[in-house]
Amino acid sequence: MFELIICSLVTILPDYLYRRYVQNKxxxxxxxxxxVWYELRWGITGCLMLTISLITMIFYFHPSTTSATLFxxxxxILPEGSGRVAEVNIGFSAPVSKGDVIFRLDSSKQDAALETAKRKIAEVDAAMVSAESEVVKAEAQVQEAxxxxxQAKDELDVKSELQRRNPGIVPQRDIEKLQVMVNQRQAGVDAAAAVKQSASLxxxxxxxxxxxxAEAALAQAQVDLDKTFVRAGVTGRVEQFALRTGDVVNPFMRPAGILIPExxxxxxxxxxxxxxxxQVMKEGMVxxxxxxxxxxxxxxMVVTTVQDYIAAGQFRGGEQLVEAQNITRPGTILVxxxxxxxxxxxxVTAGSSCIVNAYTSNHEEISAKETGTGRKIALHVVDGVGLVHALLLRIQALLLPIKTLVLTGH
Incomplete structure (x- = not known):
């Protein structure tokens, strides 16, 4: 409407003034x-053409969209394993800090595994004390052997010396028995040393x-027990949390709730x-x-990122070929x-719907010395018509509550 009124001021109005005061009609x-159509045909035709051109230029160089949201x-909120809820620490909606316990699963199995691991460590400690006493015992047996x-060597040496000095005084049979005894005692020493080494090892x-x-098993049992305590991974707020004691949660099929980060x-x-x-949307646009x-x-606002891909064109490889005509809605450029x-x-509430206008600025190109006069004038016009779009946005902002509350009946 504004574009039509503005264009009529330079087309229909001069045509009418010419007919009225020059042709005296x-x-x-x-x-x-x-x-009217015959008398003002040039002005009406020029107004329509200029209006269409102006609207096209405004919406192209200063794009607008109503598909804007604060996503x-x-x-x-998921446990790492399935289980039955034993305790819930928050209500339907509550703020949480990172590390706070939201709910706890039944941990009887994990408690038993943890206690078993502790007993195993105690058993190993007791075995360590017993093994140390066995080392002492083996040391004593080595000394005894x-x-x-x-003693056997000394007795063998004495009788061997007597036999050397006075042959025949000691029977050869006794010397052989003593030699066997020495070998037997030597084997006993070796056996005692082996027992000591085994005990030491x-x-x-x-x-x-x-x-x-056992300590690793204890740590694993503690980890499994800690997994029964489901904690907040980030600081935020839990909303619509309807989990209650006795419910069964499953990380694959049944999440416990939703946490919205701060x-x-x-x-x-x-x-x-x-x-x-x-081609118009660029980073840095106001x-x-x-x-x-x-x-x-x-x-x-300021445009910080322009996504180079249109989501409507994505596909996931499968057993069927992509049919282009099945894409019913054209995608948009995400900004x-x-x-x-x-x-x-x-x-502004998160998730709120918004209306956004972006404005093209050609100030740098206009200020450049190599830009021609004609192009400067055209760029000035392009930048200037953005005022119309800005005015339209303010009218939309003014009428938005009326449109929402009155006209739609909400």
Whole structure:
């Protein structure tokens, strides 16, 4: 409507003034409602053509969209394993901090495994004390066997010396028995030394390894027990949490609830612009937004990211070929916008629907010395008509509560 009124001022109005004051045709006489088209045909035709061109230029170089929302990420509250809920620590809606326990699963099995692991460590410690006493005992047996060996050697040496000095005084049979006894005592020493080494290895290697395994089992049991305590991974707020004691939760089929991180949906506005505006949308463009949850307020924004891919064109490989005509709705160019000033989105509810206008700025090209005069004038016109779009956005912001509350009956 504004474009039509503006265009009529430079087309229909001059045509009418020419007919009225130059050709002396009067409204109601020569110019009637029935002859308006014939008398003002040039002005009406020029007005329509100029209006269409102006609207096209405004919406192309200063794109607008109503598909803008403060999307926010939600974190599902899931245990790492299935189980029955034993305790719930929050209500239907509550704020939580990172690490807070939201609910606890039944942990009787994990408690039993933890207690078993503790008993196993105690058993290994007791075996360590017993093995140390066995080492002492083996040491004593080695000393005893060594003493017996030394006694047998001494007796063999004495009788062998007597036999050497006075042959025949000691029977050869006795010397042979003593030699066998020495060999027997030597074997006893070796056996006692082996027993001592075995006991020492058990103390220094086997039992520490068993204790390490028991401690690892204890740590695993503690981890399994900790998994029964479902904690908040981030600081935020739990909403619509209807889990109660006795319910069964499953990480694959039945989440426990939803956690909304703190600050979610309060930093970035996502807007979908038409594909035809892909060449116009650039990072750094100034934009404005008005949201349903904060009426009568214009929020200055800036484009920070323009997604290079259109979501409607994605596909997942499977057993069927993609048929292009099955894509019924054309996708949009996803654009991320942030407030131009700190706290710009305060008061806007996360998930709120918004209207966004983006404005093309050619200031740098206009200021460049190599830009021609004609192009400068054209770029000035392009930048100037953005004022019309800005005015339309403010009218939309003004009428938005009326449209929502009165005209739609909500």
């Amino acid at each position: 009067r409204f109601g006489k020569e110019i009637t409602f029935y002859s 926010f990420r939600t974190v599902p 060594t003493a017996n060996l030394q 058990r103390v220094s290697t086997l039992l520490p390894a068993e204790k390490a395994s 600050g979610a949906g309060q930093r970035v506005l996502q807007a979908g612009f038409g594909q035809i505006e892909a 934009a404005e937004a008005t949201c349903v949850s904060r009426p009568w307020v214009i929020i200055p 991320y916008l942030e407030p131009l000033y700190r706290g710009g989105l305060e008061g």
